[in-house]
Amino acid sequence: DWMMPGMDGIECIRRIRAGQDGIVPSIPIIVATGVQGDSAEVMALAAGANCFLKKPFSIKRLHAAFVMALGESAAPMN
DSSP states (O other): OOSOSSSOHHHHHHHHHTTGGGOOTTOOOEEEESOOSHHHHHHHHHHTOSEEEESSOOHHHHHHHHHHHHGGGSOOOO
C-alpha cells in the first residue's frame, strides 16, 4: 500500500531492494494503489517496483503486471 502507518510504500520498496531484514532484494514488486498522478508511478518505479497499477484495474491488467514482474513463468490467462 502506498500510505501505511509508520512507513509509506516507497520506503517499503527501498527497504526490500536494499535486502533489509533478510528479504530477497530481487523479489518482484507490483504496486497497486488508488494514488493518482504520473509522479506516483515514476516514484514507485524509480524506487524499484517492477510494475505500477492504478486502482481500479481489470483482471487482464493485473495479469499483464504479473507477466511483466515474473516473465514467462506467469501462467497464461485462459
